[in-house]
Amino acid sequence: MSKKLCKLVKEEYLEDHMDDYLEIIKKPKYVCKKCGRVADSEDRLCKPKKIKD
């Protein structure tokens, strides 16, 4: 599964896949510069930026 999180959320992904979503955002390593979403992998975001500790 490599669709962008940014896009999935717009497609009402959360209603059916909340558990999957929680896994993706549990330990975020990247933030989307465009939407502000977070994810554990940069390929899930449309404009990923690495989050520094």
Ligand SMILES: [Zn+2]
């Ligand atoms: Zn985005």
